[in-house]
Amino acid sequence: MADSRLIRSRRGPVTYVLRVLVVLYLFLLVAWPVSLVADRAFRATGTHEGGVGPFLERLTDPATVYAFNLTITVAIWAVIANTVFGVGISLLLVRYRFVGRRVLSVLVDLPLSVSPVVVGLALVLAYSSTQGWFGGTLETIGIQVIFSTPGLILATAFVSLPLVVREVVPVLEEIGTDAEQAARSLGANGRQVFRRITLPSIKWAVVYGVVLTSARSLGEFGAVKIVSSGAEFRGETATLFVHNHYQAFDEPAAYAAALVLVLISIIALVVVTYLRPKEERA
Structure with a gap:
């Protein structure tokens, strides 16, 4: 009152x-x-027609379809990796005390403060076949990282790493360990405790993190530009498609792809807002 x-x-x-x-x-x-x-x-510009029809034609162009297919593939793998490791890192930070815990917490937040371009350069130094520490070894067994899909996945996973962790950690701290300890006292093993107690308690936090990670992964540009060849039908993601076509003065195609990326981001925000409990939305 x-x-x-x-x-x-x-x-x-x-x-x-x-x-x-x-x-x-x-x-x-x-x-x-x-x-x-x-x-x-x-809008119609120069020799390009305007309206819904031409807009849809630009989106169904083979180059555009390739760019979005590659982007979705990269995003899916990045989301899977960050969900699995994000939940694991969250449990490690909250449930355990060990030397270097604060350092690990800082490293998790590092992608939020480091420029994505720097991330791309770091991956090139680590995984390039010519100057990377591991690139030559990996290429001898048939795995090319830089200028291929694995490099795009690594770059995207790096920049979106903190999103799941920072959603799950506060929830783990809030729920505490009472229910988990009670389950262990009744004979449940670690896998059963996680599946029946911990995971149901953090499921919405994981969902929020997955949605935000998906939106971040689909819109990544700086890191993927460094580790990708960026050529049409050769490593050109949706954001690179927008950049390349805008630079080539094919603005209608660039704006069409950019609008789709914007709509995806808006949908992600709406989903997160809708899924949050009513008391949090208030």
Whole structure:
């Protein structure tokens, strides 16, 4: 009751001015530029026709289909890897105390602070067949990392690594270990405790992390540009497709692919918002 009175007492001219400024800031920074992408995707420019028909034709072009298929393949593998290792790392950080725990926590957050371009360069130094530490050895057994799909998966997994971990860790800390210890006292082994107690408790956090990781993986550009040849039908992901066609003055194709990426991101945010419990959305 006191909180509601406090909230009502804060309503006034200053509050409304702040709301207007925030809405204006978000409109100029996010909504307006994104709406321009949508407008250009359907607009006729030069010799290119506008409308829904030409827009769909650009999306069904073989080069566009290849780019999105490759992007989806890379994203799926990156999401699988980060989900498995993300849950494992979360359990390690929350349930165990060991030397280097804080260092591990910092390393998990490293992709959030390091430029994706630097990530790509680091992967080239590690896995390039000519100058990498492991690239030559891997190539002798028929595995090429750089300028191939494995390199794209590594780069994408790196930049999206923290998303599952940072969703799961707070939930593990909140639920504690009482239920797990009770299950062990009744004779359950570690696998049974994880499957019947831990996993159901963190399932929504895992879902949030998977959705956010998917959106991040589909939109990655900097790291994949370094580790991919970036040529049409040869390692060109959807983001590289947008960049290459925009640079080649094929703006309608670039805007069409960019709009699809924007829509995917919006859908991901809607899904996360819808799946969150009502008390969190409030």
